[in-house]
Amino acid sequence: MSENSINVKNLSKKFRLYHEKRTTLYESITGSINRKPHYETLQVLDDISFNVKKGESFGIVGRNGSGKTTLLRILSHIYQPDSGSIETNGIVVPVLALGLGFHPDLTAITNIYQSSILLGISKKQIKEKIDDIIKFAELEKFADTKLKNFSSGMQMRLAFATAVQVDPAVLLLDEVIAVGDVNFQKKCLAVMQDFKKRGKSIVLVSHSSTSIKELCDRAMFLKDGSIEIIGNPDHVINSYENYMSKLEK
Amino acid sequence: MVGIREEMWKNRGILFNFATTDLKIRYKNSVLGVLWSILEPLLMLAVLFFVFSSMFKFEIENFPIYLLSGIITYNFFKNGTTIALSSLSNRSSLITQIYFPRSIPAISSCFTAGIMLIVELAVLGCFMAYFQFTPSLTILYLIPIYVLAFVLVLGVSLGLSVLNVKFRDIEFIWGIVLHAGFFLTPIFYRFDMLPEEIRNILQLSPIVQIVEMVHHVTLYGTLPTLNSILYSVGSVFAILGIGYLIFRRYQARIVEEL
Numbered sequence: 001m002s003e004n005s006i007n008v009k010n011l012s013k014k015f016r017l018y019h020e021k022r023t024t025l026y027e028s029i030t031g032s033i034n035r036k037p038h039y040e041t042l043q044v045l046d047d048i049s050f051n052v053k054k055g056e057s058f059g060i061v062g063r064n065g066s067g068k069t070t071l072l073r074i075l076s077h078i079y080q081p082d083s084g085s086i087e088t089n090g091i092v093v094p095v096l097a098l099g100l101g102f103h104p105d106l107t108a109i110t111n112i113y114q115s116s117i118l119l120g121i122s123k124k125q126i127k128e129k130i131d132d133i134i135k136f137a138e139l140e141k142f143a144d145t146k147l148k149n150f151s152s153g154m155q156m157r158l159a160f161a162t163a164v165q166v167d168p169a170v171l172l173l174d175e176v177i178a179v180g181d182v183n184f185q186k187k188c189l190a191v192m193q194d195f196k197k198r199g200k201s202i203v204l205v206s207h208s209s210t211s212i213k214e215l216c217d218r219a220m221f222l223k224d225g226s227i228e229i230i231g232n233p234d235h236v237i238n239s240y241e242n243y244m245s246k247l248e249k
Numbered sequence: 250m251v252g253i254r255e256e257m258w259k260n261r262g263i264l265f266n267f268a269t270t271d272l273k274i275r276y277k278n279s280v281l282g283v284l285w286s287i288l289e290p291l292l293m294l295a296v297l298f299f300v301f302s303s304m305f306k307f308e309i310e311n312f313p314i315y316l317l318s319g320i321i322t323y324n325f326f327k328n329g330t331t332i333a334l335s336s337l338s339n340r341s342s343l344i345t346q347i348y349f350p351r352s353i354p355a356i357s358s359c360f361t362a363g364i365m366l367i368v369e370l371a372v373l374g375c376f377m378a379y380f381q382f383t384p385s386l387t388i389l390y391l392i393p394i395y396v397l398a399f400v401l402v403l404g405v406s407l408g409l410s411v412l413n414v415k416f417r418d419i420e421f422i423w424g425i426v427l428h429a430g431f432f433l434t435p436i437f438y439r440f441d442m443l444p445e446e447i448r449n450i451l452q453l454s455p456i457v458q459i460v461e462m463v464h465h466v467t468l469y470g471t472l473p474t475l476n477s478i479l480y481s482v483g484s485v486f487a488i489l490g491i492g493y494l495i496f497r498r499y500q501a502r503i504v505e506e507l
Binding site for chain 1: 263273340348349417422
Protein backbone atom coordinates (compact mmCIF):
# COMPACT_ATOMS: atom_id res chain seq x y z
CA MET A 1 0.00 0.00 0.00
CA SER A 2 2.60 2.53 1.06
CA GLU A 3 4.75 1.84 -2.01
CA ASN A 4 1.89 2.88 -4.29
CA SER A 5 0.96 6.45 -4.86
CA ILE A 6 -2.26 5.63 -6.72
CA ASN A 7 -4.57 2.68 -6.16
CA VAL A 8 -7.61 2.37 -8.36
CA LYS A 9 -10.10 -0.46 -7.86
CA ASN A 10 -13.14 -1.33 -9.98
CA LEU A 11 -13.68 2.26 -10.99
CA SER A 12 -16.72 3.03 -13.13
CA LYS A 13 -18.13 6.28 -14.37
CA LYS A 14 -21.21 7.03 -16.44
CA PHE A 15 -22.06 10.27 -18.09
CA ARG A 16 -25.43 11.53 -19.11
CA LEU A 17 -25.54 12.26 -22.79
CA TYR A 18 -28.27 14.84 -23.29
CA HIS A 19 -30.19 14.87 -26.54
CA GLU A 20 -31.64 18.21 -25.76
CA LYS A 21 -30.07 19.62 -22.69
CA ARG A 22 -32.51 21.24 -20.31
CA THR A 23 -30.67 24.24 -19.06
CA THR A 24 -33.59 26.42 -18.14
CA LEU A 25 -36.28 26.01 -15.55
CA TYR A 26 -38.97 26.30 -18.21
CA GLU A 27 -37.48 23.44 -20.20
CA SER A 28 -37.20 21.18 -17.21
CA ILE A 29 -40.79 21.86 -16.21
CA THR A 30 -42.21 21.23 -19.69
CA GLY A 31 -39.82 18.29 -20.08
CA SER A 32 -40.99 16.59 -16.92
CA ILE A 33 -44.57 16.83 -18.16
CA ASN A 34 -43.68 15.20 -21.49
CA ARG A 35 -41.78 12.43 -19.73
CA LYS A 36 -39.74 11.58 -22.77
CA PRO A 37 -36.27 10.37 -21.79
CA HIS A 38 -34.05 13.27 -22.77
CA TYR A 39 -30.71 11.63 -22.20
CA GLU A 40 -28.97 8.31 -22.48
CA THR A 41 -26.13 7.13 -20.33
CA LEU A 42 -22.66 6.61 -21.68
CA GLN A 43 -20.29 4.29 -19.86
CA VAL A 44 -17.08 6.31 -19.95
CA LEU A 45 -15.06 4.12 -17.61
CA ASP A 46 -15.95 0.50 -17.00
CA ASP A 47 -14.43 -1.43 -14.11
CA ILE A 48 -10.93 0.01 -14.20
CA SER A 49 -8.31 -1.28 -11.76
CA PHE A 50 -4.63 -0.36 -11.70
CA ASN A 51 -1.98 1.12 -9.48
CA VAL A 52 0.99 3.40 -9.87
CA LYS A 53 4.07 2.89 -7.71
CA LYS A 54 6.10 5.64 -6.15
CA GLY A 55 8.84 6.79 -8.50
CA GLU A 56 7.07 5.27 -11.48
CA SER A 57 5.84 6.97 -14.58
CA PHE A 58 2.73 5.53 -16.05
CA GLY A 59 1.48 6.15 -19.58
CA ILE A 60 -2.10 6.04 -20.81
CA VAL A 61 -3.00 5.73 -24.50
CA GLY A 62 -6.27 5.39 -26.31
CA ARG A 63 -8.24 7.07 -29.05
CA ASN A 64 -10.21 10.23 -28.48
CA GLY A 65 -13.19 9.68 -26.23
CA SER A 66 -11.83 6.52 -24.65
CA GLY A 67 -12.00 8.04 -21.17
CA LYS A 68 -8.39 9.13 -20.59
CA THR A 69 -9.14 12.68 -19.49
CA THR A 70 -12.12 11.54 -17.41
CA LEU A 71 -9.82 9.14 -15.61
CA LEU A 72 -7.34 11.93 -14.88
CA ARG A 73 -10.17 14.13 -13.61
CA ILE A 74 -11.32 11.40 -11.27
CA LEU A 75 -7.76 10.90 -10.03
CA SER A 76 -7.60 14.59 -9.19
CA HIS A 77 -11.02 14.47 -7.43
CA ILE A 78 -12.67 16.82 -9.91
CA TYR A 79 -15.20 14.15 -10.90
CA GLN A 80 -16.69 11.71 -8.46
CA PRO A 81 -16.72 8.07 -9.52
CA ASP A 82 -20.06 6.25 -9.65
CA SER A 83 -18.58 3.15 -8.11
CA GLY A 84 -15.19 1.78 -7.18
CA SER A 85 -12.49 3.40 -5.12
CA ILE A 86 -9.42 5.51 -5.67
CA GLU A 87 -6.68 6.14 -3.16
CA THR A 88 -3.97 8.70 -3.66
CA ASN A 89 -1.02 9.44 -1.41
CA GLY A 90 0.01 13.07 -1.15
CA ILE A 91 -0.82 16.07 -3.28
CA VAL A 92 -2.03 15.29 -6.80
CA VAL A 93 -1.55 18.04 -9.35
CA PRO A 94 -3.31 17.75 -12.68
CA VAL A 95 -2.08 19.67 -15.70
CA LEU A 96 -4.94 19.10 -18.09
CA ALA A 97 -4.96 20.18 -21.70
CA LEU A 98 -6.10 23.73 -21.03
CA GLY A 99 -3.81 24.75 -18.22
CA LEU A 100 -4.21 24.95 -14.48
CA GLY A 101 -7.53 26.68 -14.20
CA PHE A 102 -6.12 30.05 -15.17
CA HIS A 103 -8.38 33.09 -15.27
CA PRO A 104 -8.04 35.13 -18.49
CA ASP A 105 -8.48 38.46 -16.72
CA LEU A 106 -5.73 37.95 -14.15
CA THR A 107 -2.00 38.41 -14.70
CA ALA A 108 0.48 35.54 -14.81
CA ILE A 109 1.61 36.29 -11.25
CA THR A 110 -1.90 36.43 -9.76
CA ASN A 111 -2.81 33.26 -11.61
CA ILE A 112 0.21 31.46 -10.18
CA TYR A 113 -0.92 32.52 -6.71
CA GLN A 114 -4.51 31.49 -7.24
CA SER A 115 -3.73 28.08 -8.70
CA SER A 116 -1.06 27.24 -6.15
CA ILE A 117 -3.26 28.24 -3.23
CA LEU A 118 -5.98 26.01 -4.63
CA LEU A 119 -3.52 23.18 -4.91
CA GLY A 120 -2.75 23.51 -1.23
CA ILE A 121 0.40 25.62 -1.01
CA SER A 122 0.63 28.55 1.38
CA LYS A 123 1.11 32.07 0.11
CA LYS A 124 4.49 32.34 1.80
CA GLN A 125 5.85 29.28 0.04
CA ILE A 126 4.74 30.57 -3.34
CA LYS A 127 6.39 33.92 -2.74
CA GLU A 128 9.74 32.18 -2.45
CA LYS A 129 9.18 30.19 -5.61
CA ILE A 130 7.51 32.70 -7.86
CA ASP A 131 10.71 33.88 -9.55
CA ASP A 132 11.70 30.30 -10.29
CA ILE A 133 8.31 29.60 -11.83
CA ILE A 134 8.45 32.63 -14.11
CA LYS A 135 12.03 31.84 -15.05
CA PHE A 136 11.33 28.20 -15.79
CA ALA A 137 8.36 29.14 -17.95
CA GLU A 138 10.59 31.72 -19.74
CA LEU A 139 7.97 34.40 -19.18
CA GLU A 140 10.04 37.10 -17.47
CA LYS A 141 8.74 39.77 -19.83
CA PHE A 142 5.13 38.74 -19.39
CA ALA A 143 4.85 38.35 -15.63
CA ASP A 144 2.31 41.18 -15.39
CA THR A 145 0.46 40.43 -18.61
CA LYS A 146 -3.08 39.16 -18.48
CA LEU A 147 -3.52 35.53 -19.39
CA LYS A 148 -5.93 36.30 -22.23
CA ASN A 149 -3.00 37.77 -24.16
CA PHE A 150 -0.94 34.58 -23.83
CA SER A 151 -0.50 32.05 -26.59
CA SER A 152 -1.51 28.48 -25.81
CA GLY A 153 2.15 27.47 -25.63
CA MET A 154 2.84 30.19 -23.08
CA GLN A 155 -0.14 29.15 -20.97
CA MET A 156 0.99 25.56 -21.04
CA ARG A 157 4.52 26.54 -20.02
CA LEU A 158 3.17 28.55 -17.12
CA ALA A 159 0.93 25.68 -16.04
CA PHE A 160 3.73 23.16 -16.17
CA ALA A 161 6.16 25.42 -14.33
CA THR A 162 3.62 26.12 -11.59
CA ALA A 163 2.67 22.47 -11.21
CA VAL A 164 6.29 21.41 -10.90
CA GLN A 165 7.09 24.02 -8.26
CA VAL A 166 4.17 22.85 -6.15
CA ASP A 167 6.24 19.65 -5.96
CA PRO A 168 3.34 17.19 -5.80
CA ALA A 169 3.56 13.50 -4.99
CA VAL A 170 1.72 12.71 -8.20
CA LEU A 171 1.82 14.74 -11.39
CA LEU A 172 -0.93 14.12 -13.95
CA LEU A 173 -0.08 15.34 -17.43
CA ASP A 174 -2.61 15.41 -20.25
CA GLU A 175 -1.06 16.08 -23.66
CA VAL A 176 1.20 18.63 -22.12
CA ILE A 177 4.65 18.16 -23.52
CA ALA A 178 3.55 18.38 -27.13
CA VAL A 179 2.66 22.07 -26.85
CA GLY A 180 6.04 23.54 -25.94
CA ASP A 181 8.91 24.08 -28.35
CA VAL A 182 11.85 21.68 -28.56
CA ASN A 183 13.96 23.41 -25.91
CA PHE A 184 11.09 23.53 -23.47
CA GLN A 185 10.33 19.88 -24.10
CA LYS A 186 13.90 19.03 -23.17
CA LYS A 187 13.53 20.99 -19.97
CA CYS A 188 10.30 19.19 -19.15
CA LEU A 189 11.90 15.82 -19.70
CA ALA A 190 14.77 16.69 -17.38
CA VAL A 191 12.35 17.78 -14.69
CA MET A 192 10.32 14.62 -15.06
CA GLN A 193 13.40 12.42 -14.74
CA ASP A 194 14.32 14.29 -11.59
CA PHE A 195 10.80 13.79 -10.27
CA LYS A 196 11.05 10.06 -10.70
CA LYS A 197 14.41 9.92 -8.99
CA ARG A 198 12.89 11.60 -5.95
CA GLY A 199 10.24 8.90 -5.66
CA LYS A 200 7.38 10.86 -7.17
CA SER A 201 4.93 9.49 -9.69
CA ILE A 202 3.86 10.77 -13.07
CA VAL A 203 0.79 9.78 -15.04
CA LEU A 204 1.14 10.76 -18.66
CA VAL A 205 -1.59 10.83 -21.27
CA SER A 206 -0.23 11.19 -24.77
CA HIS A 207 -0.90 10.37 -28.38
CA SER A 208 2.79 10.37 -29.09
CA SER A 209 4.06 6.79 -29.04
CA THR A 210 7.66 7.89 -28.75
CA SER A 211 7.17 9.92 -25.60
CA ILE A 212 5.30 7.06 -23.95
CA LYS A 213 8.06 4.63 -24.89
CA GLU A 214 10.83 6.96 -23.77
CA LEU A 215 9.32 8.19 -20.55
CA CYS A 216 7.13 5.52 -19.09
CA ASP A 217 7.95 2.46 -17.04
CA ARG A 218 4.52 1.00 -17.62
CA ALA A 219 1.59 1.88 -19.81
CA MET A 220 -2.09 1.18 -20.22
CA PHE A 221 -4.27 1.10 -23.33
CA LEU A 222 -7.84 2.25 -22.73
CA LYS A 223 -10.41 1.04 -25.24
CA ASP A 224 -13.93 2.41 -24.95
CA GLY A 225 -13.60 2.86 -21.22
CA SER A 226 -12.08 -0.46 -20.27
CA ILE A 227 -8.51 -1.66 -20.00
CA GLU A 228 -7.38 -3.51 -23.12
CA ILE A 229 -3.82 -4.17 -22.02
CA ILE A 230 -1.57 -2.95 -19.24
CA GLY A 231 2.18 -3.50 -18.83
CA ASN A 232 5.37 -2.94 -20.79
CA PRO A 233 5.10 0.29 -22.84
CA ASP A 234 6.40 -1.34 -26.02
CA HIS A 235 3.74 -4.04 -25.95
CA VAL A 236 1.03 -1.57 -25.11
CA ILE A 237 2.02 0.81 -27.90
CA ASN A 238 2.16 -2.10 -30.35
CA SER A 239 -1.32 -3.23 -29.52
CA TYR A 240 -2.58 0.35 -29.63
CA GLU A 241 -1.06 1.01 -33.04
CA ASN A 242 -2.40 -2.26 -34.43
CA TYR A 243 -5.84 -1.36 -33.21
CA MET A 244 -5.67 2.11 -34.71
CA SER A 245 -4.48 0.89 -38.11
CA LYS A 246 -7.28 -1.69 -38.13
CA LEU A 247 -9.75 1.09 -37.51
CA GLU A 248 -8.38 3.02 -40.46
CA LYS A 249 -9.27 0.17 -42.83
CA MET B 250 -23.62 22.80 9.15
CA VAL B 251 -20.56 22.53 11.40
CA GLY B 252 -18.93 21.16 8.28
CA ILE B 253 -19.26 24.53 6.57
CA ARG B 254 -17.52 26.34 9.39
CA GLU B 255 -14.63 23.92 9.47
CA GLU B 256 -14.31 24.01 5.72
CA MET B 257 -14.27 27.81 5.80
CA TRP B 258 -11.44 27.84 8.32
CA LYS B 259 -9.42 25.16 6.57
CA ASN B 260 -9.68 26.95 3.26
CA ARG B 261 -9.35 30.53 4.47
CA GLY B 262 -6.41 31.09 2.09
CA ILE B 263 -8.57 30.19 -0.91
CA LEU B 264 -11.49 32.19 0.47
CA PHE B 265 -9.41 35.31 0.86
CA ASN B 266 -7.87 34.82 -2.56
CA PHE B 267 -11.28 34.45 -4.24
CA ALA B 268 -12.70 37.46 -2.43
CA THR B 269 -9.87 39.73 -3.53
CA THR B 270 -9.74 38.44 -7.11
CA ASP B 271 -13.50 38.96 -7.30
CA LEU B 272 -12.98 42.60 -6.43
CA LYS B 273 -10.05 42.93 -8.82
CA ILE B 274 -12.00 41.48 -11.73
CA ARG B 275 -15.10 43.47 -10.83
CA TYR B 276 -13.31 46.79 -11.01
CA LYS B 277 -10.75 45.90 -13.66
CA ASN B 278 -10.22 48.44 -16.39
CA SER B 279 -12.53 50.93 -14.71
CA VAL B 280 -10.96 54.33 -14.22
CA LEU B 281 -12.55 54.93 -10.85
CA GLY B 282 -11.88 51.40 -9.64
CA VAL B 283 -13.08 50.63 -6.14
CA LEU B 284 -14.61 54.11 -5.96
CA TRP B 285 -17.54 52.62 -7.86
CA SER B 286 -18.62 50.72 -4.80
CA ILE B 287 -19.00 54.07 -3.03
CA LEU B 288 -20.42 55.94 -6.00
CA GLU B 289 -23.14 53.45 -6.82
CA PRO B 290 -25.10 53.76 -3.55
CA LEU B 291 -24.46 57.51 -3.51
CA LEU B 292 -25.95 58.01 -6.96
CA MET B 293 -28.90 55.86 -5.95
CA LEU B 294 -29.24 57.99 -2.85
CA ALA B 295 -29.18 61.21 -4.84
CA VAL B 296 -31.94 60.05 -7.18
CA LEU B 297 -34.19 58.69 -4.45
CA PHE B 298 -33.57 61.70 -2.26
CA PHE B 299 -34.55 64.06 -5.04
CA VAL B 300 -37.68 62.11 -5.97
CA PHE B 301 -38.99 61.54 -2.48
CA SER B 302 -38.05 64.74 -0.73
CA SER B 303 -39.02 67.26 -3.41
CA MET B 304 -41.63 65.51 -5.56
CA PHE B 305 -43.53 63.29 -3.12
CA LYS B 306 -42.65 65.12 0.09
CA PHE B 307 -42.27 62.14 2.41
CA GLU B 308 -42.03 63.28 5.99
CA ILE B 309 -39.25 61.16 7.37
CA GLU B 310 -36.86 62.48 9.97
CA ASN B 311 -33.20 62.47 8.93
CA PHE B 312 -34.27 61.26 5.51
CA PRO B 313 -30.79 61.08 3.91
CA ILE B 314 -29.49 58.83 6.67
CA TYR B 315 -32.66 56.75 6.71
CA LEU B 316 -32.34 56.30 2.96
CA LEU B 317 -28.62 55.56 2.88
CA SER B 318 -28.66 53.02 5.71
CA GLY B 319 -31.46 51.15 3.94
CA ILE B 320 -29.73 51.23 0.56
CA ILE B 321 -26.48 49.99 2.06
CA THR B 322 -28.15 47.12 3.86
CA TYR B 323 -30.10 46.08 0.80
CA ASN B 324 -26.94 46.43 -1.35
CA PHE B 325 -25.14 43.97 0.87
CA PHE B 326 -27.85 41.42 0.16
CA LYS B 327 -27.94 42.28 -3.54
CA ASN B 328 -24.16 42.28 -4.08
CA GLY B 329 -23.54 39.07 -2.15
CA THR B 330 -26.23 37.07 -3.89
CA THR B 331 -25.51 38.38 -7.40
CA ILE B 332 -21.78 37.70 -7.14
CA ALA B 333 -22.49 34.25 -5.71
CA LEU B 334 -25.04 33.46 -8.41
CA SER B 335 -22.41 33.39 -11.14
CA SER B 336 -19.50 32.42 -8.91
CA LEU B 337 -19.52 28.78 -10.01
CA SER B 338 -20.60 29.25 -13.61
CA ASN B 339 -17.94 31.95 -14.14
CA ARG B 340 -15.19 29.73 -12.85
CA SER B 341 -15.87 26.82 -15.19
CA SER B 342 -12.27 26.55 -16.36
CA LEU B 343 -10.99 26.52 -12.80
CA ILE B 344 -13.51 23.99 -11.54
CA THR B 345 -12.91 21.54 -14.37
CA GLN B 346 -9.16 21.63 -13.81
CA ILE B 347 -8.46 21.83 -10.08
CA TYR B 348 -10.39 20.34 -7.20
CA PHE B 349 -11.49 22.56 -4.34
CA PRO B 350 -14.64 22.49 -2.21
CA ARG B 351 -17.56 23.73 -4.30
CA SER B 352 -18.87 25.87 -1.47
CA ILE B 353 -15.84 28.17 -1.53
CA PRO B 354 -16.96 30.47 -4.39
CA ALA B 355 -20.35 31.13 -2.79
CA ILE B 356 -18.84 31.74 0.63
CA SER B 357 -16.15 34.02 -0.74
CA SER B 358 -18.82 36.06 -2.58
CA CYS B 359 -20.35 36.84 0.80
CA PHE B 360 -16.99 38.09 2.01
CA THR B 361 -16.57 40.20 -1.13
CA ALA B 362 -19.94 41.80 -0.42
CA GLY B 363 -18.88 42.19 3.21
CA ILE B 364 -15.82 44.18 2.18
CA MET B 365 -18.02 46.40 0.02
CA LEU B 366 -20.43 46.82 2.95
CA ILE B 367 -17.65 48.07 5.22
CA VAL B 368 -16.62 50.67 2.64
CA GLU B 369 -20.23 51.81 2.31
CA LEU B 370 -20.68 52.00 6.08
CA ALA B 371 -17.72 54.35 6.19
CA VAL B 372 -19.59 56.59 3.74
CA LEU B 373 -22.64 56.44 6.01
CA GLY B 374 -20.40 57.60 8.86
CA CYS B 375 -19.29 60.59 6.77
CA PHE B 376 -22.94 61.43 6.07
CA MET B 377 -23.78 61.35 9.76
CA ALA B 378 -20.93 63.71 10.47
CA TYR B 379 -22.01 66.04 7.67
CA PHE B 380 -25.62 66.20 8.86
CA GLN B 381 -24.42 66.47 12.46
CA PHE B 382 -26.41 63.44 13.41
CA THR B 383 -25.21 61.71 16.56
CA PRO B 384 -26.48 58.15 16.79
CA SER B 385 -26.99 56.63 20.22
CA LEU B 386 -24.86 53.77 21.43
CA THR B 387 -27.40 51.27 20.10
CA ILE B 388 -25.63 51.67 16.77
CA LEU B 389 -23.17 49.06 18.04
CA TYR B 390 -25.96 46.52 17.54
CA LEU B 391 -25.30 46.92 13.83
CA ILE B 392 -22.57 44.32 14.29
CA PRO B 393 -24.84 41.39 15.28
CA ILE B 394 -27.44 42.59 12.76
CA TYR B 395 -24.95 42.45 9.90
CA VAL B 396 -23.70 39.08 11.12
CA LEU B 397 -27.28 37.88 10.80
CA ALA B 398 -27.51 39.48 7.35
CA PHE B 399 -24.30 37.66 6.43
CA VAL B 400 -25.85 34.32 7.37
CA LEU B 401 -28.88 35.18 5.24
CA VAL B 402 -26.70 36.08 2.25
CA LEU B 403 -24.70 32.89 2.76
CA GLY B 404 -27.78 30.68 2.77
CA VAL B 405 -29.24 32.23 -0.37
CA SER B 406 -25.83 32.23 -2.08
CA LEU B 407 -25.10 28.56 -1.48
CA GLY B 408 -28.38 27.56 -3.11
CA LEU B 409 -28.18 30.04 -5.98
CA SER B 410 -24.60 29.18 -6.93
CA VAL B 411 -25.42 25.56 -7.78
CA LEU B 412 -28.90 26.25 -9.15
CA ASN B 413 -27.53 28.72 -11.66
CA VAL B 414 -25.30 26.04 -13.16
CA LYS B 415 -28.24 23.69 -13.48
CA PHE B 416 -30.78 26.25 -14.69
CA ARG B 417 -29.32 29.21 -16.49
CA ASP B 418 -32.48 31.32 -16.26
CA ILE B 419 -32.15 31.61 -12.47
CA GLU B 420 -29.97 34.61 -13.20
CA PHE B 421 -32.83 36.54 -14.81
CA ILE B 422 -35.41 35.44 -12.27
CA TRP B 423 -33.16 36.52 -9.43
CA GLY B 424 -32.63 39.90 -11.07
CA ILE B 425 -36.38 40.48 -11.04
CA VAL B 426 -36.70 39.27 -7.46
CA LEU B 427 -34.02 41.71 -6.37
CA HIS B 428 -35.70 44.58 -8.18
CA ALA B 429 -39.08 43.83 -6.68
CA GLY B 430 -37.49 43.34 -3.28
CA PHE B 431 -36.01 46.83 -3.37
CA PHE B 432 -39.47 48.38 -3.68
CA LEU B 433 -41.08 46.02 -1.20
CA THR B 434 -38.52 46.81 1.49
CA PRO B 435 -38.88 49.96 3.59
CA ILE B 436 -35.88 51.77 2.11
CA PHE B 437 -37.36 55.02 0.81
CA TYR B 438 -40.61 54.89 2.78
CA ARG B 439 -41.51 54.19 6.38
CA PHE B 440 -42.93 50.74 6.97
CA ASP B 441 -45.95 52.11 8.84
CA MET B 442 -46.97 54.11 5.76
CA LEU B 443 -48.22 50.86 4.25
CA PRO B 444 -51.71 49.43 4.93
CA GLU B 445 -51.73 46.76 7.58
CA GLU B 446 -52.66 43.81 5.36
CA ILE B 447 -49.68 44.44 3.10
CA ARG B 448 -47.41 44.96 6.10
CA ASN B 449 -48.42 41.60 7.52
CA ILE B 450 -47.25 39.87 4.37
CA LEU B 451 -44.08 41.86 3.83
CA GLN B 452 -43.02 41.31 7.43
CA LEU B 453 -42.37 37.69 6.56
CA SER B 454 -39.34 38.71 4.52
CA PRO B 455 -36.18 38.51 6.63
CA ILE B 456 -34.59 41.30 4.61
CA VAL B 457 -37.48 43.62 5.57
CA GLN B 458 -36.87 42.66 9.20
CA ILE B 459 -33.15 43.31 8.93
CA VAL B 460 -33.58 46.72 7.28
CA GLU B 461 -36.08 47.66 9.98
CA MET B 462 -33.65 46.61 12.68
CA VAL B 463 -30.93 48.73 11.10
CA HIS B 464 -33.27 51.73 11.19
CA HIS B 465 -34.14 51.05 14.82
CA VAL B 466 -30.60 50.97 16.11
CA THR B 467 -29.07 53.71 13.95
CA LEU B 468 -31.84 56.31 13.81
CA TYR B 469 -34.16 55.89 16.76
CA GLY B 470 -31.80 54.49 19.36
CA THR B 471 -34.28 51.74 20.14
CA LEU B 472 -33.99 47.99 20.06
CA PRO B 473 -36.14 45.88 17.75
CA THR B 474 -38.91 43.91 19.46
CA LEU B 475 -38.11 40.47 20.78
CA ASN B 476 -40.61 38.92 18.41
CA SER B 477 -38.97 40.43 15.39
CA ILE B 478 -35.53 39.32 16.58
CA LEU B 479 -36.70 35.76 17.18
CA TYR B 480 -38.49 35.63 13.85
CA SER B 481 -35.51 36.99 11.90
CA VAL B 482 -33.01 34.64 13.49
CA GLY B 483 -35.33 31.68 12.97
CA SER B 484 -36.13 32.48 9.34
CA VAL B 485 -32.52 33.30 8.45
CA PHE B 486 -31.26 30.00 9.80
CA ALA B 487 -34.10 28.17 8.07
CA ILE B 488 -32.99 29.77 4.80
CA LEU B 489 -29.39 28.76 5.50
CA GLY B 490 -30.60 25.21 6.05
CA ILE B 491 -32.58 25.13 2.82
CA GLY B 492 -29.73 26.71 0.86
CA TYR B 493 -27.32 24.16 2.27
CA LEU B 494 -29.63 21.26 1.37
CA ILE B 495 -30.00 22.50 -2.21
CA PHE B 496 -26.26 22.93 -2.40
CA ARG B 497 -25.59 19.45 -1.08
CA ARG B 498 -28.01 17.85 -3.49
CA TYR B 499 -26.39 19.32 -6.60
CA GLN B 500 -22.78 19.97 -5.71
CA ALA B 501 -21.24 16.60 -6.64
CA ARG B 502 -22.39 16.55 -10.25
CA ILE B 503 -22.10 20.25 -10.90
CA VAL B 504 -18.72 19.93 -12.70
CA GLU B 505 -20.24 17.74 -15.36
CA GLU B 506 -22.75 20.45 -16.22
CA LEU B 507 -20.16 23.14 -16.76
